Amino acid sequence: MEQAKLDVLGIGNAIVDVLVRVGDGFLVQRDLPKGGMSLIDAERALALHGDLEETTEVSGGSAANTVVGVAAFGGRAGYVGKVKADHLGTVFARDIRAAGVAFDTRPAADGPPTARCFVLVTPDAQRTMCTFLGASVNLAESDVDEKQVAGARVTYLEGYLWDAPQARKAFAKAVAAARKNGRKIAFTLSDPFCVDRYRADFQRFVKEDVDILFANEAEITSLYAAASFDEALQAVKGHCEVAALTRSAKGSVIVGRGDVHVIDAHTLGPIVDTTGAGDLYAGGFLYGLAQGHGLGVCGRLGSLAAGEVITHLGARPVADLKAYAAELLR
Amino acid sequence: MEQAKLDVLGIGNAIVDVLVRVGDGFLVQRDLPKGGMSLIDAERALALHGDLEETTEVSGGSAANTVVGVAAFGGRAGYVGKVKADHLGTVFARDIRAAGVAFDTRPAADGPPTARCFVLVTPDAQRTMCTFLGASVNLAESDVDEKQVAGARVTYLEGYLWDAPQARKAFAKAVAAARKNGRKIAFTLSDPFCVDRYRADFQRFVKEDVDILFANEAEITSLYAAASFDEALQAVKGHCEVAALTRSAKGSVIVGRGDVHVIDAHTLGPIVDTTGAGDLYAGGFLYGLAQGHGLGVCGRLGSLAAGEVITHLGARPVADLKAYAAELLR
Numbered sequence: 001m002e003q004a005k006l007d008v009l010g011i012g013n014a015i016v017d018v019l020v021r022v023g024d025g026f027l028v029q030r031d032l033p034k035g036g037m038s039l040i041d042a043e044r045a046l047a048l049h050g051d052l053e054e055t056t057e058v059s060g061g062s063a064a065n066t067v068v069g070v071a072a073f074g075g076r077a078g079y080v081g082k083v084k085a086d087h088l089g090t091v092f093a094r095d096i097r098a099a100g101v102a103f104d105t106r107p108a109a110d111g112p113p114t115a116r117c118f119v120l121v122t123p124d125a126q127r128t129m130c131t132f133l134g135a136s137v138n139l140a141e142s143d144v145d146e147k148q149v150a151g152a153r154v155t156y157l158e159g160y161l162w163d164a165p166q167a168r169k170a171f172a173k174a175v176a177a178a179r180k181n182g183r184k185i186a187f188t189l190s191d192p193f194c195v196d197r198y199r200a201d202f203q204r205f206v207k208e209d210v211d212i213l214f215a216n217e218a219e220i221t222s223l224y225a226a227a228s229f230d231e232a233l234q235a236v237k238g239h240c241e242v243a244a245l246t247r248s249a250k251g252s253v254i255v256g257r258g259d260v261h262v263i264d265a266h267t268l269g270p271i272v273d274t275t276g277a278g279d280l281y282a283g284g285f286l287y288g289l290a291q292g293h294g295l296g297v298c299g300r301l302g303s304l305a306a307g308e309v310i311t312h313l314g315a316r317p318v319a320d321l322k323a324y325a326a327e328l329l330r
Numbered sequence: 331m332e333q334a335k336l337d338v339l340g341i342g343n344a345i346v347d348v349l350v351r352v353g354d355g356f357l358v359q360r361d362l363p364k365g366g367m368s369l370i371d372a373e374r375a376l377a378l379h380g381d382l383e384e385t386t387e388v389s390g391g392s393a394a395n396t397v398v399g400v401a402a403f404g405g406r407a408g409y410v411g412k413v414k415a416d417h418l419g420t421v422f423a424r425d426i427r428a429a430g431v432a433f434d435t436r437p438a439a440d441g442p443p444t445a446r447c448f449v450l451v452t453p454d455a456q457r458t459m460c461t462f463l464g465a466s467v468n469l470a471e472s473d474v475d476e477k478q479v480a481g482a483r484v485t486y487l488e489g490y491l492w493d494a495p496q497a498r499k500a501f502a503k504a505v506a507a508a509r510k511n512g513r514k515i516a517f518t519l520s521d522p523f524c525v526d527r528y529r530a531d532f533q534r535f536v537k538e539d540v541d542i543l544f545a546n547e548a549e550i551t552s553l554y555a556a557a558s559f560d561e562a563l564q565a566v567k568g569h570c571e572v573a574a575l576t577r578s579a580k581g582s583v584i585v586g587r588g589d590v591h592v593i594d595a596h597t598l599g600p601i602v603d604t605t606g607a608g609d610l611y612a613g614g615f616l617y618g619l620a621q622g623h624g625l626g627v628c629g630r631l632g633s634l635a636a637g638e639v640i641t642h643l644g645a646r647p648v649a650d651l652k653a654y655a656a657e658l659l660r
Contacts, residue, residue, distance in 0.1 A: 228594070229592060230592050230593055230626050230629075231626070233590075233592055234591070234626070237589070250580060253592050259567070260592075261560050261563070261564070262559060262563055262583050262590075264560075296560050296561070
């Protein structure tokens with residue numbers, strides 16, 4: 001196998017996050033399930049935007065956040081995702097490149113505008129998301145470069161891609177290219193509601209094609225319709241090479257072929273906004289794997305990155321993760 | 331092998347607990363490390379007793395609490411431990427028999443009085459213990475009946491027994507009898523300070539003779555001088571058939587030969603006094619094993635028993651554990 005050019009190539013919905021603090025009543029009035037992600041259409045997106053004040057726009061997207069995390073640790077990362085050639089699309093491309101991630105997907109010249117995700121942060125630091133997928137659903141097979149996938153140690157895919165038939169084809173092309181070239185496939189279940197929508201597909205995909213699975217407690221119990229975390233843990237065992245299961249304040253549990261690691265959450269300060277915690281956990285974890293660390297250390301790097309991102313608004317790291325990692329590994 | 335007469339035979343220091351609520355300052359003034367167990371002599375025991383008001387005397391002893399837990403679930407339990415023929419000794423024997431545990435160790439006619447443990451409960455529901463071992467250290471080889479050990483599926487031993495040279499011989503006799511008769515040996519590390527005192531002995535014993543190990547996080551990390559819980563988890567793997575590691579509010583992790591279970595804590599109400607949580611966890615767990623349940627269910631029964639005992643003062647169950655277990659297993 002050729003020397004890898006990238007440690008991690010992320011493929012996902014290219015989204016700009018619109019962050020805003022709201023009270024619990026705001027969610028109740030609009031029937032938005034707290035902690036979940038709802039898909040909304042253009043009309044609802046406009047109406048919601050009209051109801052919001054003091055918003056902050058920051059580049060987001062689950063897999064994009066993850067590869068930014070990999071780059072923040074010093075890993076080599078790339079990203080594939082579709083924006084439109086509009087203001088938010090320009091912002092997205094500028095931010096991800098500034099973070100050190102290779103990003104060459106051609107922006108759409110027409111069609112819907114760049115995707116945005118309204119991240120509604122309640123006083124308990126929980127986030128509830130409403131996503132208008134816009135241009136991101138037009139990610140096409142032609143946007144996936146087989147050579148780029150062949151040159152990445154790990155290709156990291158979002159469950160969210162399953163929501164757009166066109167993007168799903170791009171997803172399948174990336175999986176085939178990784179398989180053909182002996183590269184690893186990492187996958188995040190993305191969201192418990194996403195798992196509900198595609199349970200059978202996801203179960204099959206995890207068992208047949210996924211090498212490294214990321215899921216939080218709600219997602220993995222949903223995947224196997226399990227009554228408890230431990231039941232889900234037993235169910236996933238043997239389905240993939242590694243399953244990294246995150247549990248918020250309870251830390252994470254990593255299930256390897258022959259070993260299980262129980263890793264504590266990493267606290268760096270008061271929790272401000274949990275957006276991106278799972279994305280950054282995956283970023284730290286995959287960086288650790290690329291460096292050849294054992295699963296326990298990968299988990300600690302994931303916890304570290306998640307611990308950093310929840311201490312501030314926004315889903316991308318602001319502190320010096322390289323320095324933190326050096327301290328952790330000392 | 332003959333049909334077992336007992337599910338669990340506990341051997342330990344027979345102690346009456348003297349419970350009292352104190353402020354944090356009480357511990358600081360007397361240089362008592364919070365959460366630990368200090369051994370005190372007769373003189374200090376008398377002085378401490380003089381400083382305490384509104385005490386409650388209840389039968390305790392770590393292994394005794396565990397076998398009372400087994401009996402509360404409906405299991406067949408026995409106990410071996412030394413009291414003196416004095417008032418507290420009579421209380422101890424009456425209580426453990428009333429709980430349905432076979433207890434036939436002959437009380438000492440002379441020598442030091444029945445052991446007592448001052449359980450100092452601070453406002454955070456933590457308990458700090460000062461133990462005067464009294465008569466319990468005179469448990470002798472002759473008090474262990476080989477036939478009784480041979481007739482018990484599991485013989486459960488306290489690390490605390492190591493503190494008394496005489497009791498240590500009784501311990502060794504029980505281990506030899508269990509080994510000879512193909513029975514299981516369960517062992518609790520008892521206390522992080524106890525592990526500090528006998529680290530090398532305990533490591534060897536765990537590896538060579540223990541089938542079922544119980545330890546909390548502080549104890550297991552102390553045993554292997556590990557920097558994190560996960561490091562201790564990896565170290566204990568393969569050393570015994572089962573290691574059940576308790577983590578207070580974080581639940582427990584059970585390491586079997588080929589599987590690892592991650593079990594949540596069981597909440598039944600506000601936490602009043604954590605005394606006996608580890609003892610009752612072991613009781614529920616061993617009851618589950620005797621019933622032939624898998625390790626995940628054993629862990630849930632352990633969590634249930636621990637969850638019950640921390641909702642009230644005292645280290646023995648007051649609620650109907652049989653009914654709770656029936657609900658859990660439904």
